[in-house]
Amino acid sequence: MIVPIELAHAQNITYDITIDALPQLTFDTNVxxxxxxxxxxxxxxxxxxxxxxxxxxxxxxxxxxxYKTLETVENILNECFEHKLDRKSLLxxxxxxxxxxxxxxxxxxxxxxxxxxxxxTTLLSQVDASVGGKTGVNNKYGKxxxxxxxxxxxxxxxxxxxxxxxxREFAAGIAEIVKMAVMFDKNYFEFLQKSDFSDxxxxxxxxxxxxxxxxxxxxxxxxxxxxxxxxxYGHTFGHVVENETNYTTYLHGEAVAIGMVMxxxxxxxxxxxxxxxxxxxxxxxxxxxxxxxxxxKDVDDFYEHFFLDKKSAKGSIKFILPNGMGNYxxxxxxxxxxxxxxxxxxxxxx
Ligand SMILES: NC(=O)c1ccc[n+]([C@@H]2O[C@H](COP(=O)([O-])OP(=O)(O)OC[C@H]3O[C@@H](n4cnc5c(N)ncnc54)[C@H](O)[C@@H]3O)[C@@H](O)[C@H]2O)c1
Ligand SMILES: O=C(O)C(=O)C[C@@H](O)[C@H](O)[C@H](O)COP(=O)(O)O
Ligand SMILES: [Zn+2]
Numbered sequence: 001m002i003v004p005i006e007l008a009h010a011q012n013i014t015y016d017i018t019i020d021a022l023p024q025l026t027f028d029t030n031v032x033x034x035x036x037x038x039x040x041x042x043x044x045x046x047x048x049x050x051x052x053x054x055x056x057x058x059x060x061x062x063x064x065x066x067y068k069t070l071e072t073v074e075n076i077l078n079e080c081f082e083h084k085l086d087r088k089s090l091l092x093x094x095x096x097x098x099x100x101x102x103x104x105x106x107x108x109x110x111x112x113x114x115x116x117x118x119x120x121t122t123l124l125s126q127v128d129a130s131v132g133g134k135t136g137v138n139n140k141y142g143k144x145x146x147x148x149x150x151x152x153x154x155x156x157x158x159x160x161x162x163x164x165x166x167x168r169e170f171a172a173g174i175a176e177i178v179k180m181a182v183m184f185d186k187n188y189f190e191f192l193q194k195s196d197f198s199d200x201x202x203x204x205x206x207x208x209x210x211x212x213x214x215x216x217x218x219x220x221x222x223x224x225x226x227x228x229x230x231x232x233y234g235h236t237f238g239h240v241v242e243n244e245t246n247y248t249t250y251l252h253g254e255a256v257a258i259g260m261v262m263x264x265x266x267x268x269x270x271x272x273x274x275x276x277x278x279x280x281x282x283x284x285x286x287x288x289x290x291x292x293x294x295x296x297k298d299v300d301d302f303y304e305h306f307f308l309d310k311k312s313a314k315g316s317i318k319f320i321l322p323n324g325m326g327n328y329x330x331x332x333x334x335x336x337x338x339x340x341x342x343x344x345x346x347x348x349x350x
Contacts, residue, residue: 017131017155017215019208022046022119025156027053027090032083034076034103035094036063039121042164047094047119057083061102065247068098068137070146076106090115093152096122096169097129097252101144104135108150118152121161123173124253127180127210128231130155132218138247142308143239149223157211159204167289170197172253174288175234177206179260180213182281183230186326188213193284229311230328233320234260240305241294250291257290266342267321270334277325299343303336 031053035044040060048056059079061072080091093103093116100118107116118130136147162170174197181189188209195202214231221228238259241250250258261282267273282292296302311318316332319339323329 015152015154017157017211019157019159019204019211021160022050022156022158025051027051029053030055030083030085030089031057031092032080032085032089033058033092033094034061034099034106035059036061036099038063039095039099043121043161044094051092053090055083059083061099063098065098065138065242065252068102068247070137070139073102073106073109073137076102077110080106080110085110085114087111087114090117090153092117092119093130094119094121095125096120097125100125100129101135101147102137104133104150104152105137105147108135108148113150115153116150118155120155120157122165123162123170123207124176125173126157126159126162126207127173128176128214130157131211131214132228132231133222138243142243142305145308145310151222157207159200159207162203168251168254171289172251175253175257175260175285175290177210178281178284178288179231179233179256180210182260182322182325183233183320183328184213184217184326186324189280189284189325193280197288224310229318229330230320232311233322233328234258234263236306236309236311236317236319237262239309240302243305244302254291257285257292258294260285261292262294262342262346263319263321265345266319266334266339267323267329269338269342270321270331272321272323272329273325277322280325281322294346295348296343296346297348299340299347302343303340 037060059076091103091107093100104116107114120126120130133149133151135150136144139145181192197203217228217231234256238255241255241258264273264278264281268275268278285292306317318330318332319334321329
């Protein structure tokens, strides 16, 4: 199955997203595969048996969100020079979202830009990170604060890679799936409530639906001038949770799950979401073994962090909130006292 993505409002970019068994891929150029030891250990042999290239090299970088840094990107760039890549060469991101974001960013700056393709191996990267061209790294100020919009030439999603994924990582992917349902599609949310994700056909259907929703959004707004910001539901709060805990306590998807619960509490406070709807989202997340609790130690500090969010502009924070199940509202005018009251409800209980 191929989901074509046409970024008509961008630079007339079109690429195919294939959701199927990985095909044989032939490249009339030099190729570097970027991966990490975990993914390589399970799947590199399979990948390499599917690729024919003029020259094929593998660059392995350390595993983990903590390595999603400019330093690692520089190491990948150095390897590209060592392997004498030129402007016609190709990078292949083979791994989860961390590998995809860094490989895409490296491709965007190597000799001012070379091609790359995404072969995502986590649920989260198959349903979200591999599509849409957000690339980049974290720094001490926050998540993904350095990067570029840079589209891959193709995305190959093979659900078979997920067989070796640890359950906690699988659950993290479900958080981004729930995100899309709550924002855009009530029926999809109800479908997810009834779904058994361990069923192969259900999983394929969920991957397809999520990718279609993401492509539909990115098609309209590649560079997040409008609707694309809705994909950030749960992230305004979640990124602060990730940053406060040094990217070591929570996986990205877990922090997004916590962030959605916080955003929902704000939406309930503003009368946009009923308590029942907020409870239904929380139950779905908890049934998927995702965390939904977090103790905010310093509400003022947590709030200050919002100003580093890329959606904040001219001193105002943009919150992405549910507005009834399957609908969203972007709000830049929420009173500080209202937000802090909600944050306080996640504060340490006296
Ligand atoms: N660009 C985007 O649009 C976008 C969207 C969502 C998330 N992200 C980013 O993606 C990152 C999170 O991605 P992630 O959840 O894939 O995390 P990840 O890339 O850290 O991968 C999770 C873990 O699973 C391992 N792994 C990967 N594939 C495996 C497999 N098939 N079998 C066994 N283990 C495997 C990895 O080595 C890693 O330890 C975050 O940095 C987040 O900011 C980007
Ligand atoms: O593709 C998007 O747009 C998203 O927001 C997808 C998110 O799941 C992803 O985590 C993204 O990296 C967050 O965007 P950011 O701009 O806040 O870094
Ligand atoms: Zn995300």
